[in-house]
Amino acid sequence: MLRKPSTASAAQARATDGINFDRLALGDGRELKADEQLPPSSTGEAAKKRRYKKRTRRSNNSKSAAVGVVEDIAETEPNNANVDGAESPTSDTDTVATEPFPQFQLGRALPQHPRAFYVEIPVLAHYALRELPNVGDDEDDNDEGLFATQKIEPGTRIISEQPLFTLPAPGDQVPQLMAAYENLSESDQERIWKLRPAAAEASDALMSLRFLIDKLAVELQTIMYKSEAERTAEEKTTLSEMRPKSQFAMNVYRVAARWHANKCSLLDMPLDQRADLPNGTPVAGLFIERAHIRHSCVPNCFASYDADLGRMNVHTTRDVAPGEELTCSSFADTMYYSNAKDRKQELFSWGLTCDCEACDEKHPKFNVHETARQRAHTRAVLLNDVLTRLEKEDMTEDDLKTAQKLLLDLVRDLKTSGCESVETVRWRNILVDRILPARALVVPEAEMLVTWQVILHHAKESETVGKMCYGEDSENYRVLKQTREGTEATL
Numbered sequence: 001m002l003r004k005p006s007t008a009s010a011a012q013a014r015a016t017d018g019i020n021f022d023r024l025a026l027g028d029g030r031e032l033k034a035d036e037q038l039p040p041s042s043t044g045e046a047a048k049k050r051r052y053k054k055r056t057r058r059s060n061n062s063k064s065a066a067v068g069v070v071e072d073i074a075e076t077e078p079n080n081a082n083v084d085g086a087e088s089p090t091s092d093t094d095t096v097a098t099e100p101f102p103q104f105q106l107g108r109a110l111p112q113h114p115r116a117f118y119v120e121i122p123v124l125a126h127y128a129l130r131e132l133p134n135v136g137d138d139e140d141d142n143d144e145g146l147f148a149t150q151k152i153e154p155g156t157r158i159i160s161e162q163p164l165f166t167l168p169a170p171g172d173q174v175p176q177l178m179a180a181y182e183n184l185s186e187s188d189q190e191r192i193w194k195l196r197p198a199a200a201e202a203s204d205a206l207m208s209l210r211f212l213i214d215k216l217a218v219e220l221q222t223i224m225y226k227s228e229a230e231r232t233a234e235e236k237t238t239l240s241e242m243r244p245k246s247q248f249a250m251n252v253y254r255v256a257a258r259w260h261a262n263k264c265s266l267l268d269m270p271l272d273q274r275a276d277l278p279n280g281t282p283v284a285g286l287f288i289e290r291a292h293i294r295h296s297c298v299p300n301c302f303a304s305y306d307a308d309l310g311r312m313n314v315h316t317t318r319d320v321a322p323g324e325e326l327t328c329s330s331f332a333d334t335m336y337y338s339n340a341k342d343r344k345q346e347l348f349s350w351g352l353t354c355d356c357e358a359c360d361e362k363h364p365k366f367n368v369h370e371t372a373r374q375r376a377h378t379r380a381v382l383l384n385d386v387l388t389r390l391e392k393e394d395m396t397e398d399d400l401k402t403a404q405k406l407l408l409d410l411v412r413d414l415k416t417s418g419c420e421s422v423e424t425v426r427w428r429n430i431l432v433d434r435i436l437p438a439r440a441l442v443v444p445e446a447e448m449l450v451t452w453q454v455i456l457h458h459a460k461e462s463e464t465v466g467k468m469c470y471g472e473d474s475e476n477y478r479v480l481k482q483t484r485e486g487t488e489a490t491l
């Protein structure tokens, strides 16, 4: 069992011979955990232009039309039809669910200007760090979580913290990590030891470190098993040189294991756009309070990094009862579309586990989650095709209506999966920015106002969820608010 190196036990007899620590920089190059989800959807300049052109032509007589409002906003109504009209909730998942999840172009380019407004949001840290129930007394397991100490309303900011340190690359990057660690005060270093470490198997870098440590330990055992008198002068020198190195190697391993399991992305940016970032741009950071919140596939909190403020903010996304554990998703943008088996694998790669109701096969809601998430995946794949088509050609009203329904069904699947976060905002923004404006162009004149009322409805929903997840002081929320105001102003 690993122990922190400052303890006596950690200094015990393991040794290394000349570890080349440059070799340990085996960043695995994977994407960061998605603590922050992608920003709201692409605005779609072409659609925008069409929308405003059409708005100017809108007839005042259309105000009498009330066709389709209810069906257009009723994502809560049960309806399992897929785009072809099939009613089976599972048949559609069988065909497409194994395809790779599509890479949606949802990233809305946020304006890079200084914060134009400031809203002071209180941080109500109604929680305590407690040991998890049903765990042993092993002090190294770090089996602790954050628990609510009183009832917490949705949209409450419970954490707002600066990173302990940041690094300019997303991988394990051991040399840079250790340099940052050495710069910390002793008390901040202590805070890292209290975090949950990843298992060695979670990354190639950790495995390499572990392999080196074990190999060197075996080599030195032969010397250490000899009595002082039996050791040659050369062996004594080797031993005295290698012990501090061994301790250092163990230290590196432990820090890297905690970084791997707890680092957070600082960027709200697709991977392919990151190449243009200036050298040294911080892309990952360690946030101690956030790190104590365990993962759940049915989380009750949402965490996002506010680059303007330089803070990680965590908000509750539903009512939290006193004594309930606070949970966040560690890979929010994909977990609502994958089954328990795939999630388990992905969590493992981050050194995490999950026993939430969507992962526990014995939980009565397990199958509800499996079905809803697989159906959401299928619908997301189908919608991606629709959006690709929409970029290339004009679609008929029927096609757009079907796409709208498909999207609302998907939002309902997400809610069934316990998703109360910006994942629904991403989809609604596609309705607001792309599908509904295109539909407004082809509906009969008398129905145009109704279509715009539906757009406003979804813009309001996005604004509400955005406020709850990001907070009123965030740029993400400001953009959502602007969209709603813009829609309202033209109605």
Ligand SMILES: [Zn+2]
Binding pocket: 296, 297, 298, 354, 355, 356, 357, 358, 359
């Ligand atoms: Zn889970």
